[in-house]
Amino acid sequence: MPRSHQRRPALIHVATADLDVLDVLHALSDPTRMIITRTLYDDPERACGTFPVEVAPSTLSHHFRVLREAGVIHQREEGNRRLTTLRRADLDERFPGLLDAIVSAYDRRSGEGG
Amino acid sequence: MPRSHQRRPALIHVATADLDVLDVLHALSDPTRMIITRTLYDDPERACGTFPVEVAPSTLSHHFRVLREAGVIHQREEGNRRLTTLRRADLDERFPGLLDAIVSAYDRRSGEGG
DNA sequence: TACTATGTTCGATATTCGACGTACGACGAA
DNA sequence: TTCGTCGTACGTCGAATATCGAACATAGTA
Numbered sequence: 001m002p003r004s005h006q007r008r009p010a011l012i013h014v015a016t017a018d019l020d021v022l023d024v025l026h027a028l029s030d031p032t033r034m035i036i037t038r039t040l041y042d043d044p045e046r047a048c049g050t051f052p053v054e055v056a057p058s059t060l061s062h063h064f065r066v067l068r069e070a071g072v073i074h075q076r077e078e079g080n081r082r083l084t085t086l087r088r089a090d091l092d093e094r095f096p097g098l099l100d101a102i103v104s105a106y107d108r109r110s111g112e113g114g
Numbered sequence: 115m116p117r118s119h120q121r122r123p124a125l126i127h128v129a130t131a132d133l134d135v136l137d138v139l140h141a142l143s144d145p146t147r148m149i150i151t152r153t154l155y156d157d158p159e160r161a162c163g164t165f166p167v168e169v170a171p172s173t174l175s176h177h178f179r180v181l182r183e184a185g186v187i188h189q190r191e192e193g194n195r196r197l198t199t200l201r202r203a204d205l206d207e208r209f210p211g212l213l214d215a216i217v218s219a220y221d222r223r224s225g226e227g228g
Numbered sequence: 229t230a231c232t233a234t235g236t237t238c239g240a241t242a243t244t245c246g247a248c249g250t251a252c253g254a255c256g257a258a
Numbered sequence: 259t260t261c262g263t264c265g266t267a268c269g270t271c272g273a274a275t276a277t278c279g280a281a282c283a284t285a286g287t288a
Contacts, residue, residue, distance in 0.1 A: 019223075021216070021220050021222075022142075022143050022144070022145060022148060022220075022223075025139045025140075025142050025143035025216065026139075026143035028136075028139050029136050029137075029139035029140035029143055030276090031136060032276095047234080047235095048235060049233095049234070049235080055276095056277070056278055056279075057234085057236085058235090058236075058237080058238090058278065058279075058280090059276070059277055059278070061235065061236055061237085062275090062276075062277080063276095064235095079284090079285055079286075080233065080234050080235080080284060080285035080286065081233090081235080081285090082234080082235065094222070095218070095222065096218070097211060097215040097218070098216065098218075098219045100211075100215075101209070101210075101211040102135070102139070102212065102215075104209070104210070104211070104212075105135040105208075105212045106135050106136075108135075108209065109133075109134060109135045109136075144245090144246085146246090161264085162264075162265060162266095163265080169246090169247070170247070170249080171264085171265065172247080172248065172249075172250090172265090172267085172268095173246070173247050173248065174265090175265065175266055175267085176245095176246075176247085176266095177246090178265095178266095179266090180245095193254090193255060193256075193264095194254055194255035194256070194263070194264055194265080195255090195265080196264080196265065196266090
């Protein structure tokens with residue numbers, strides 16, 4: 001039988017026009033997911049296992065799913081890796097200034113609460 | 115006996131410096147709470163029962179609590195009413211541009227999704 | 229085939245969340 | 259005191275969520 005080229009779930013990504021701000025806010029209200037997002041805000045692209053978080057791989061996978069379904073990140077296949085990027089342009093197009101304001105707010109918070 | 119001046123829980127409000135952006139994002143990621151916030155964004159002060167939401171009073175009270183503990187709203191006593199305001203200046207001081215960006219994003223979303 | 233690396237899915241468990249009904253407290257008026 | 263209004267606290271329920279371990283799937287290599 002002809003092997004399908006994409007046996008994996010094909011990584012559904014929500015369209016830019018369908019982004020829901022409540023979903024985005026919910027996705028970013030979690031510490032682990034915020035760390036992922038903040039990391040991608042600086043680095044253009046990273047593999048799943050290279051984020052500075054201390055959770056089980058399965059848990060991390062779950063958080064990626066939440067971020068992906070909210071439209072915050074994009075993931076593409078590269079060999080046996082899954083490379084993750086921030087959907088910065090899409091978010092900025094749909095919700096101008098939102099991502100910058102959130103990341104800026106997060107940076108302030110990190111610096112003070114210590 | 116001297117009647118206590120504040121028999122009610124005294125409405126704890128978090129200090130501006132202690133505002134946590136993750137708590138704020140979580141508070142605003144709920145539809146009912148977003149409606150409350152959006153309403154207060156235009157109106158300076160409202161009583162609890164005057165918001166355009168369709169939930170039971172006890173549920174509404176729960177949402178006010180979440181918003182209050184996240185530092186999004188302020189509530190003060192006025193007779194047997196509790197008047198609610200948006201902590202706009204505090205939020206803007208701690209997280210410049212965040213509230214405006216979120217409300218702006220919410221307005222865009224409302225206009226499209228139907 | 230076998231092995232390794234990477235990441236996901238599944239099952240199980242514990243927690244949180246949103247909603248409600250009920251009971252109660254505080255205020256204002258009679 | 260008694261009543262009605264406004265709003266909260268508590269308990270409860272079902273659903274969603276977070277977390278983990280274990281098994282699975284894919285890609286690459288030997």
